[in-house]
Amino acid sequence: MSTTHNDNPGRGIDTRPAPDANGIIEEHPIDDPGIETHIERYADVDDKAGDRAARQVLFCFALVPLLALGFVISYFWPGFDRVIVDFGPIYSNGQHLAMGGFLGFAVLLIGVGAIQWSREIMHDAELVEERHPAVSSDEDRKAIMAEIDQGIEESGISRRKVLGTSLAGAIGVTVLAPLVMLLDAGPWPLPSRRRETIERTIWDAGTAAEPIYLVNDVTRTRIRAADMEIGQLINGEPENLWDYHGAAFQTEKAKAAIIIVRMDPNSIKVPDRRQDWHVGGILAYSKICTHVGCPISLWEQQTHHLLCPCHQSTFDLGDAGKVVFGPAARALPQLPITVDDEGYLIARGDFTVPVGPSYFERDLYPEDKGE
Numbered sequence: 001m002s003t004t005h006n007d008n009p010g011r012g013i014d015t016r017p018a019p020d021a022n023g024i025i026e027e028h029p030i031d032d033p034g035i036e037t038h039i040e041r042y043a044d045v046d047d048k049a050g051d052r053a054a055r056q057v058l059f060c061f062a063l064v065p066l067l068a069l070g071f072v073i074s075y076f077w078p079g080f081d082r083v084i085v086d087f088g089p090i091y092s093n094g095q096h097l098a099m100g101g102f103l104g105f106a107v108l109l110i111g112v113g114a115i116q117w118s119r120e121i122m123h124d125a126e127l128v129e130e131r132h133p134a135v136s137s138d139e140d141r142k143a144i145m146a147e148i149d150q151g152i153e154e155s156g157i158s159r160r161k162v163l164g165t166s167l168a169g170a171i172g173v174t175v176l177a178p179l180v181m182l183l184d185a186g187p188w189p190l191p192s193r194r195r196e197t198i199e200r201t202i203w204d205a206g207t208a209a210e211p212i213y214l215v216n217d218v219t220r221t222r223i224r225a226a227d228m229e230i231g232q233l234i235n236g237e238p239e240n241l242w243d244y245h246g247a248a249f250q251t252e253k254a255k256a257a258i259i260i261v262r263m264d265p266n267s268i269k270v271p272d273r274r275q276d277w278h279v280g281g282i283l284a285y286s287k288i289c290t291h292v293g294c295p296i297s298l299w300e301q302q303t304h305h306l307l308c309p310c311h312q313s314t315f316d317l318g319d320a321g322k323v324v325f326g327p328a329a330r331a332l333p334q335l336p337i338t339v340d341d342e343g344y345l346i347a348r349g350d351f352t353v354p355v356g357p358s359y360f361e362r363d364l365y366p367e368d369k370g371e
């Protein structure tokens, strides 16, 4: 195998095979076109163009440290994680957007600089590697076919063809077994399926005649609004949860769990459309973190903040459950509540948005931004 360099400007290479000892050139079905005449780059023949290319590479690499610095500053910039960028299809935490942008451009510029370097500055030699036929010799092919024929003969399959057929059938059917197990991956998450499962909770079972009561999840007793003190937090469940058993009980509990808090109504912000979702400063929120679904009940009475112990997402229950810190991207869903004739807390219906962590098909709702 030989390698030919073509670094002589203006000269192409004739890669046709050399004549043999008899002066005969072996013919190919398609003429070998050789390689194109080498044309020198501007950067090689013009010093100014060469300097310009070097400056372009330098410019790309020089920007990278600045972008890396921007990345670090965005990480530490106080309050940046609370900035929400809402622009067309982009709805994101400003800090994440800035960090991703800085890092992405830094990597892009390293790549652009490296490409420009290799295209304009690195040595411009063209290499030709001649290939020889990869086919085996006739002797080798005959030997291999003889071995295969011998193997077939010794297996007895040529005399008892039914054995081969039954083996192929057995293997074919066995392959179906793991395919069937794919069905255990779960049903397709079609919109109708989602509406019946992860996008509803058993709070939706209430009617005007038979409302669902909020009950203490330990004592299972109903909660009277007048008995709650300002600053108090109660872990709650829907009273109908105990109609379920086994896996269904766990599934419904995981979605329907709530926390009920009482705050001074004069110290909280309630969006206009949620004015009748609370009872004199008593509000109910999903207990399931919107980040990756931990149950939350670390409550700071003075600040009205609810802290998730898993990754420190913090929600302001005095401001529609908005995220004030941490990786969660959506406000805590609020359960609209009221009281019955005797002053016990009842649900006005289900949550207005799916509870818990995000999933691929989930839509965004105004409530996710605390509206």
Ligand code: FES
Pocket: 289, 290, 291, 292, 293, 294, 308, 309, 310, 311, 312, 313, 326, 327, 328
């Ligand atoms: S699950 Fe709550 S912050 Fe991650």
